[in-house]
Each structure stands twice: as C-alpha cells, then as structure tokens.
Amino acid sequence: MKAKMLTYTRQDSPVHRLTGATKLIIFAVWSVSAMITYDTRCLLLMLLFSLAVFRISRVRFQDYAFVLYFILLFFLLNHIAIFAFSPLEGTRIYGTRHDLLHLAGRYTLTAEQLFYQFNIALKYAVVIPMALLFLLTTDPSEFAASLNRVGVNYKIAYSVSLALRYIPDIQQDYENISFSAQARGIDISRKEKLPKRLKNIVSILLPLILTSIERIEKISTAMELRGFGTGRTRTWYRARPFTRSDYAALCLMVGISAAATIITFYDGSRFYSIF
Amino acid sequence: MSKTVIEFTDFTFKYRAQQEPTLHKINLKIHEGEKILIVGPSGSGKSTLAHCINGLIPFAYPGEISGTLTVKGTDTKELGIAGLSEVVGTVLQDPDGQFVGLTVGEDIAFSLENAAVPVREMHERVEAAARAVDIQELLTASPQELSGGQKQKTMLAGVLVSNVDVLLFDEPLASLDPYTGTGAIELIDRVQRETGNTVIIIEHRLEEVLHRPVDRIIVMNEGVIAADLPAAQLLSSPLLAESGLREPLYLTALKYAGCEITPEMNPQHLDGIRLETGAARLRAWYEASEVPQEAEAAPVLLELRDLTFGYDKQAPVLQGLSFSVRRGEMLCIAGRNGAGKSTVSKLICGFYRPSAGSILLNGRDLAADTIKERAEHIGFVMQNPNHMISMTLIYDEVALGLKLRGFAEEEIRGRVHKVLQICGLYEFREWPVSALSYGQKKRVTIASILVLEPEVLLLDEPTAGQDYRHYNEIMEFLRGLGSTGITVIMITHDMHLMLEYAERTIVLAEGRKLADARPEVILTDRDIVGSANLKETSLFALAVKAGLNQPVEFVRRFIEYDRGNRADES
Incomplete structure (x- = not known):
C-alpha cells in the first residue's frame, strides 16, 4: 500500500543518541564542505568517513531504499545533463585535453570530463549518507527543538512540528474529499482531458482548503488557550542537553571540514588535478 | 459558603458581526469546588458563556461587553487569555483539533513548555x-x-498539568461513543474529587452527564439563564422541555405511564430513583400498550456476501462479512472505532476493492462498476459536510452531480428544485453555502446526493454534533425518505438514533458481524453492548427495576409509542 519513506525508527546507536541539534549542525557543515571541495583525495576520505558513520547507525536498508533509488535516478539524470550541455567542461577546468572516444558532432569523451564527473559523483556519495542519516535518526519530535536551539525563532520552529503533526490528518481529509467528489462524477484520472481535469482538481482543492483553514483556526485557538506565544522563550519537552559525545562529534566535524578546506585551497584552486 | 471563583454580573455580550447580543444580562456565581452542568440547545449561548470564562471572548472573538465577569476576583478583561489559562483549563470539543503535540507526552507538556x-x-x-x-x-x-x-x-492531563483551579469541558461527549463517554464522565468525577477543582461541563446530553452527580444544572436558552437548579428539581419541572432539551429516556417512560416526577423520587439517577407506585403504573401501561405490528418484508435490495478486506494481508479489517438490506429499510451499522464500520461503506461505494467476496444490488454483482456508476444507485453522505461541498451557491452545489452527468439544463433545474423543496432548502437556493448553519449544510449535502435519485442512501454519523431539535429534524426527514422507498443505512454510535429510528442494527466487532437484530434487542444485550462500546439503554434498566417480566418487549413498545408521539408533534 503505502511505501514507507524516510520514517524515523526508534533504535539505539551512537548516531541515534546524538541530539537533533548536533545532527542538524553536522549535516549543514558537512554538506557545505562537500559542496566546496573538488579535491578527490578529500572526497574519498570523506566518503569513507560517512560510510563508516552510516554503518555505525545500523539503519535498515528497507527504511530508505525507496528514497535511495529516487536519488540515484536523479543522480543519473544529472550526469547525462552535464555531459549533454557541457561535454568539455572537464577540459575547460583542468586545462588539458586527452580524447578517449569521439561520439558525434561536438560530443567527444575526454579523460578530463570523466574525472570531473567522477568528482561530482563522489560529492553525491559523500552527502547522501549524511542526509539520509539526519532524516532517519532524528526523532520528528526533536526537529522543532533543534531548530530553536540553532537560533530559529520558536514560533517558526514550532510550525515545523505542527506540519509533521497534521500532514497525516490532511491526507485523510484529502482522501475523503476526493472519494466524495469521484462519487459525484468529478473525474481526476487520466481518462479526462487535461483542461477538464485541472478544473476538476480545483473543485477538490476548494473544500480541502476550506477544511484546512477550519482546522488551523481550531488549532490556533487551542494553542492560544494553552499559553502559546506569550513568552519570549519556551522550553521543549523533548529537548536533550548536549552530552560529551555531542561536543566530540561537533569538534570532529569542525576538524574534518577545516582540514578539507585547507587541503582544497592549499594550491590556490579548488579543483584537484591528476593531469 | 465557599469562595466565589467565577462571577457574572449583569453581563451582556454581542459578537461584532451580529445585531443582537448573544448573552443578555447574565448573573451567575460559581463557587470553589462546585460541579456545574450547563445545558442548552444550539445557539442558546452556552458555548459563548464558556468562551467568556476562558478568555476567548473578548480576546480571540471580539465584541461588545457590558457588565462584569470576574475570575478569582479579577476582571477577565485585565487577565487576557494567557492569564486566564493559568486559572481555567479548557478541554475543547474536538480532541483532534486540540492535539498539538507529536506524541502524548509532548502534548501534555505543551502549556508547561510555553511557560518555559x-x-x-x-x-x-x-x-x-x-x-x-x-x-x-x-x-x-x-x-x-x-x-x-x-x-x-491526554487533553485533560494537558490542563491538569498546569495546576489550574477551574476545569472547563466544552461538549466532552460529542465525539465519543457511549461507552467511552461514560468513562469520561467517571474520570471527570474522579479527578474533581481528587483535586477539589471547580468543574464546569457544557453539554446537551443530560442523561449521559448525570451518570455521575452534579451540584447544579444551568439551563441556557436564547441568551438568558432559563433555570439554575439542582438536578432533581430541574428534572421535576417542565423547564427542560420548554428549552427544547431532551430529558432522560426513563423519565419519559415514567411520564407516559402517568407518573408525576417529583424531587423526592431522586429522578436524577436511575440507581437511586424511588419508583414506589411507578412500578405498578409502568406494568399497567405496558399491558395496555399495543403490540407493535411486524412490518412486511420487502425484497432484498443490497447484499454483501463474505466480504473480506485488509490494507495488508496479516491484519484484515473485515473478515467474511455478510448481510442484506431490504428495500425501504432503515438500518444502523454500529461498532467501536476500528471495528470496520467506515470500511464497509467505502467498499459499498467502490472507494476500496474487497480482497474477497461480493456486493450485489438487486441481485447484480457490482464488482465491475466504477465509483461514478455505483453513485447513481448508492449515495454516500460524509460525516463532515465541509468535505463534500465544492461550489459556492446552493443551487450549483446540488446541480453539480447532474451537470457532470451531462443532463439537459431544463431537466437539471426541475430535479434540483424538487429536491430542494423536499429538503426544505428551496427558499435558500440562490444563497451562498457559507451562509448556512452546520445542520443546513448537512441537508445541502444530502440534497446533492438525493438529486441523483439513488436507491440507497448511506450516511456516516448523520446527527453528529446536532442538538435535540436538529437531531429530530434530520431524522424525521430521513424517515420521510424511508417511507418513499429509499433505503437508508446509517453508520453511528448514537444510541438514541439507533433505538428510535433503526428497524435493524448490525453490530461489527473486529471486522466480523457480531449481531444483526432489532435495536432494542441489541441495546439490552450485555455482551453485545460491551464489545461494541455501546451502553445498555436506561429504559431496559428501568423495566428491570420495575420488575417487568419482558423488559426487551417493554423497550420496543415504548419506542413504538414514542415514535407515534414524535410524529404527531412534527
């Protein structure tokens, strides 16, 4: 029925035990570092590191399989697009040209292009495990508290938590509304022509929007009655104090990204060349 | 005398958008540790009164106030919602709308989090x-x-956690089944005794709330306090009926038998009631009452055979369910949450496909029919009318189904007008839907289904959230449809509805059919009542208490007699 996508499962591992805020910061720093560097040596080391962390977390393959396939599909499309639009990007960057195979017209496969695209593939491979880990090992209840901790206003942070709370309810509303619409003859399947279909979708969206507004009014009244938004700050039931391992993980991360940056820019260019 | 916690003095309130005040010169004192029940029909101002106490008025719903309202000696205007929330804890009607946390723990903690x-x-x-x-x-x-x-x-814990003095419950029974509702009333009672809090319950289901004693009942009607009496006095007076409220069923039965209700009888609870001559009178009434006629059996219209369904194979929602419905019958499907009630309706309408078994209409298997084709024979009315309404004008809304089926403009107009007349909405045909009340919207949704001239009308909780007057209106309307040959199937846990309007009730438990019998048989059978989260009807308990030999038959004759009375009134 429903594909289980990126749902948090309660497990015990060193990664799960880190606080949400730590994981959020690590994920952000890690992604930026991986985006900046084109240094193959750094990327390879970072890949090893992220795979090791992934292993430690013991998340199960079935929990992320669907999303992983989805990402791989985009990964592939991205590579085809890079080659299609800029087949000699590698040559431009590295300043040399070693032809391997002439394909057609302006499309020639060069060693530089292969190396360049290999680096891009590595970047993906470095970031994906961390992104998956952040989503799979952070309790949704901790999202809001983590955002608030890294400086986001608590009202905005709480709206993230509210969205997570009410998405299943709104999905249920949508199902009910679309059933009753279909029973009355509003067809939103492919059988209907596109303009008609769009019009029909609008007539389903109207009640959905109205019921959602009604829901929002109820929730905001309920929240106000329980004192939301009166203080300048608030505490979080699910907030956890930073432990020694949080500080250790953060230090390690800062160290790695600093090292990666230094190595990358040591010779003045962020592209590491083997040519 | 203990301290006054809440005091209204000459309090009048008018909503900004309205011409007339909703509350007129209210004078009311509520003392520390009291347990108060506020009853009244829809629009009587009882919810407005509650909103004044918790500060939603005037801070969230602005309007004009004259007179004063003090909570613990301070005027509410000076306290604000946040200040009041430290004194008054409110449990709202709809637990889903109020549940803001991702887990129970977070939700209970919500007000503490906000107080840092x-x-x-x-x-x-x-x-x-x-x-x-x-x-x-x-x-x-x-x-x-x-x-x-x-x-x-969870909601209750969420207000208890901030050590409030007053607990305010806004229609706590509205979204609960009868058994759970009884549990809620017992819980409120226990919590009050343990904490010594002042408790205010707003509810129109008097009989259910009186399951546990209350100190006073305040009757609201048209914005004024119509009565402020202990339960025994109120039940012995004609004030309830005058305000359009329903008295406990067992008292109606006693009145039919010619008993006068007096405070000395302890009429507020069946366990403590003193019947004395009442028992003999009930017996005499029973013996004199007519034996109800068996209705002629009409041909079978809809038949479910061995229906099985499940989202995953390990946990089927329905297992081998079979039953049949006759033409023109009024049928109830009951069962606790998760028993498979709404799944049955979704299978009948074709929203889901059964994994085994078949559904037959007039002997024809519906398996190959699409949702749209089935809808021409079987109309489905959802619980929440806002889920169904997609046009802005009433006429357009009702005409939608016909337009989509490509009928000619002339025919559409004729059919829509006819249906609007049946539903009592003809005068409003050019109105926007948004101008209607909840009950009227419900009727618009029924009209938009009826216009397709279905043979079966399937309704999910048709009377949820309606007061006695609107309940009667909707149900008499549906009964009228039944007599024109339309088959009405209702999914409900409203016991009054079941008892008073259903000819037959099917009880589901864990995806199987547990019982299929007349409602009075169901509602007097302890085992079935228990496994379907229903409650034994108080009529049965009364008959037993009066020592009648055939209590089930007594319930049946009472309902038959009462139906006659009701039809005369409307």
Missing part, C-alpha cells in the same frame, strides 16, 4: 498528570495510534 518550565521539572509534572488520568503507558504514542477516549484523557 525547566525540562526536568516538566518531565516530572507530565508523568504525574498522565498518571492522574491513567495514560502513563502511552506517553510516546502518536495521536494516530490513540482512540477518541485516550485523546481526551
């Missing part, structure tokens, strides 16, 4: 509050995993 209570202290207080309502095992459960009763317990 340190995390360690917060955990201790949440645990204590959860224990007080007996939900400590479920602190990490998400709202989707909870039953209605468990959600309500």
